[in-house]
Amino acid sequence: MATSRPGLEAWLAARRREIEETLSGRLPAEADDPGRLVESMRYSLLAPGKRLRPILALAAAEATAGGGHHVSAPTDGAVRIAAAAVELIHCYSLIHDDLPAMDDDDFRRGKPSNHKVFGEATAILAGDALLTLAFEWIAEAAVTSGRPEAFGRAALALARGAGVAGMVRGQARDLGEAAPSDLDALERLHGEKTAALFQAAVEVGAAASGASSEVIAQIGRFGHLYGVAFQHADDLDDGDHPDHASRAMDRLRELVEEARTSLSRLPHPEHASLLGDLADALLSGARRG
C-alpha cells in the first residue's frame, strides 16, 4: 500500500478502474428497454466521474480488513460490489436533485442532465431504479458471499446515510428552509446533505470487509468529518455561501486535522494512510470530485 503521492495516484487510478468495470459490467443492458429506462440509467451512471465515494469505501475496507477486529477475510468481489452500490446511490441523488421541481439544473458534469435527455418521468424512474439496485447488489453480496451479517451491516449503514435521517433530509432542508444563517447551521446542512453519504461509504467498506460495529462507528466518524470538509472545499471552489467563506477555510483545515486524528483511533492506524492522504488532498483543492 502506497502512501506517497505518486503511489496514491496509482492506487486511485486502479480503484477507479475497478469501480468503472463493476458499474458497467453489472448494470443491465437490455435490447428491450421500454421507456428508455436502462439507457437513461447508463447515461448518468457511466458518465465520467471521480468515483470518490466508492473509492473511500475501498480505502476503508483496506484500513479495517486484516486488522484484529475483523470477523473474516473479505471476498474482494463482494466488497467491490458493495462499494459500487454507494455510487448508485450518489448517481440517483444527482438525477433527482437536477429535476425541475428540485434544483432545476440543465447540465451535470458538462452533459445535459438526465431529464433534459430522457424526460422527467424516465429521470424519476431511473433514480428510483438506481436506488433500488444499490440494495439489490448488497443483498446479492449478502446471500452469495457467505457473510450475510457483514453485508447486512453494510446495507444498514447505506440506508441510514442515504435516507430520511441523512442525505434525503439534507435535500429537504436545503429546499425547504432559508439559507443557513451561521456556520453551525451550514455544517448541519453539509452533514446531512453531503457528509451522511461519505460516512455511509466508509461504513459500507468497513462493514463489508467484516469490521465490528465499534470499528464501523470509528471509521464513520472519519467519513462524517471528511464529508463536511469536502463540502466546505467544494463551496470555496464554487463561490457558494460566500458569507461563510473565511470561516469555512479555517474549518476545512480543522476538519481535515480532526479526520486524521480520528484515524489514529482505529485498531490498525498504520493501514489507514490512504484515508489520511485522501483527507489531505482536500486541502490542495486539486483532487476533489
Place this chain on the structure above:
Amino acid sequence: MATSRPGLEAWLAARRREIEETLSGRLPAEADDPGRLVESMRYSLLAPGKRLRPILALAAAEATAGGGHHVSAPTDGAVRIAAAAVELIHCYSLIHDDLPAMDDDDFRRGKPSNHKVFGEATAILAGDALLTLAFEWIAEAAVTSGRPEAFGRAALALARGAGVAGMVRGQARDLGEAAPSDLDALERLHGEKTAALFQAAVEVGAAASGASSEVIAQIGRFGHLYGVAFQHADDLDDGDHPDHASRAMDRLRELVEEARTSLSRLPHPEHASLLGDLADALLSGARRG
C-alpha cells in the same frame, strides 16, 4: 389458523392492525422536520389502506414457517417488519406515480395526492425516503434477528421485484409504450407493474420466515399469478382496458385456479389455505384493495 370466511376476515383484521401499528410506530416522527419531509411520508403511508401486500407477506410466512424446509424458527417481530417494508415500497410507488410528470393524479384514496399537499419536491423526496427506509428496516432485521441470511434473501427478493426488472420497468413501459395491443402484452405489463411487487411480497414473507430458495421460488410463482389476477380484477372494476375485458374475466378465473394449484406444490400445502382464500377473494370482487 382459520380457513372459513368469517375466520379469514378476523385473521385479516388482526394482521392489518399489526401492520398499521408497525408502520405508525416505526416511522420517524420528529419535531424538527425540514421541508415537511416526515409529515409528507406519514400523510401517505398512514392513510387508510387494505395493506394487502404486507398481509400476503404474513400469509406466506405462515404458509412456509413450521414446514420441513425452513431453516430456523421465525422471530415474529422481524418478519412483521419485513412485511411492513413491502408497504413502504408500495406507498413510495404511489407517490411517484401520481406526480405530474408521471400519471398526474390529484387524488389518491379520496385524499389530495402527496404532491398536491406538500409540493413536487417534497413528494419526490418522500418517495425516495420511503424506498430507502424499506431496505433500512430489512437490514435492521438482518442485523438484529440473528438470521442475517434469511433477511438478505428477503431484501434481494424485494429489490428485484421493485426495481429495474420489475415494478419500475412496468411503470416505464406503461408511460413509454402504446397501450397493450393484445392480452399477452397486457399481462406482461401487469406482470411487471403490479405482479412483481406481489411476488416480492410473498417471497419476502417466506424468506424472512427462513424458507429455502426452492420454497421461495415456489411461493413466488403464486405471487406472480395472484398479482396478474389482481390487476385483471382491478381493471374490470375500473373499466380499464375495455378491449380486453371479456378475455380478462376468463383469465382472472384461470389465474386464480393456477395460483391455487401452485400452492399445492409447497412442502406443506395444508398451511397455505389463507393464501388460497385470498386468491379466491379476487373472484368475488369484494375484497380487493
